[in-house]
């Protein structure tokens with residue numbers, strides 16, 4: 001593709017390009033309409049709004065922004081042919097759902113009227129409103145939404161064998177499309193010994209997922225009569241079983257009743273696959289390690305920010321996208337916004353959080369386009385359906401303060417069958433037909449109705 005917009009000539013003043021200021025000057029303030037005519041594309045590679053990443057947040061915001069800005073004005077950069085509904089991998093790893101049910105082609109989820117740039121973002125330069133891709137494209141934008149997710153770091157675990165050999169070495173991991181079915185194979189092959197589950201010493205997406213598969217393993221082994229041959233061990237880097245006390249208390253009861261051993265502050269650092277040994281470091285006593293023999297090892301890998309974000313001026317010190325936690329607008333570049341796992345929003349990284357963020361971000365961008373102050377605030381809402389068996393879920397919902405923010409007027413720290421159906425059957429529909437179409441912004445309005453306006 002050609003790139004003819006002379007962005008290189010755009011001067012940069014106080015981290016804000018002249019083009020950007022010009023766009024703002026000509027925007028129809030308070031009119032309710034967008035006037036970005038001075039920023040109109042002079043080539044095919046300029047978009048009013050560019051979205052980086054076509055995962056949960058990227059497709060959701062593409063749909064919302066296309067409705068706002070019109071066909072042809074929004075593009076999304078995403079290299080993958082397939083789009084996955086990752087939350088269902090918890091059930092795929094336990095044999096309760098098929099992997100195929102989790103994926104659809106990216107072509108089918110990119111909203112019509114949105115240009116799909118099938119490429120990988122290689123560099124983001126917010127001073128010149130430019131993005132470079134790995135196929136040599138230079139794309140310019142008026143507004144940018146970064147939705148690049150996070151990076152998995154299996155390579156940081158010493159000795160981890162090639163993925164092809166994982167089943168032979170009794171290793172699985174629900175965190176990728178390549179490894180999730182291996183969890184199910186290893187579980188089915190389980191004979192006798194330790195089933196060991198890990199939680200790394202980094203932020204993770206869906207902090208409940210590392211233990212959901214453990215409860216399903218317990219349930220599966222009971223079902224097939226092997227539970228008395230298994231010792232189930234949860235080695236977590238965290239100092240708690242779960243970050244919100246109400247749910248943590250209920251989970252401690254469950255692990256006690258199901259005879260599951262929990263070891264806090266234990267971080268997986270090495271796998272000796274040929275000996276079926278996992279080595280953990282005691283984070284409270286650096287250098288002190290403990291070796292666990294295993295018959296099944298489920299790995300939740302270390303995670304971190306995407307390199308292209310980390311290496312851009314958009315990152316905070318830790319490498320995450322540095323956004324305002326209430327408006328999701330970038331702290332330094334006002335025409336840049338962020339959503340989802342790539343951000344430094346101090347809440348648990350989940351698809352449910354993305355849903356709530358999408359409604360706020362939609363509103364923030366509307367206001368910014370009208371040169372008004374963003375007025376709605378994200379409260380950090382996130383949710384984690386803690387699958388505790390093949391028929392029960394504890395639906396954890398909470399906010400920035402770590403306080404429960406529950407949708408239903410019942411005690412959600414109880415395991416319930418209805419919540420399992422919600423997780424396994426209803427939420428996938430809500431994802432494909434509601435969230436990705438930009439029609440679902442989280443349960444906030446329903447929560448207020450169900451609690452008679454009290455929450």
Ligand SMILES: Cc1cc2nc3c(=O)[nH]c(=O)nc-3n(C[C@H](O)[C@H](O)[C@H](O)COP(=O)(O)OP(=O)(O)OC[C@H]3O[C@@H](n4cnc5c(N)ncnc54)[C@H](O)[C@@H]3O)c2cc1C
Pocket residue numbers: 052053054055056057058077078079080085086087088089090119120121122147148149150174175176205206209306308339340341342349350351352353354383384385
């Ligand atoms: C096992 C598991 C269980 C989970 N369970 C739940 C759950 O029960 N409930 C829940 O709400 N959430 C759950 N989640 C978390 C949820 O899936 C994520 O939080 C959510 O998908 C985040 O959306 P995102 O858009 O930020 O990132 P993603 O959906 O991961 O999308 C990021 C996109 O960016 C693309 N990308 C990366 N690098 C580049 C690049 N350089 N250039 C262009 N594109 C790039 C990727 O290909 C990807 O498509 C779970 C996740 C896993 C793995």
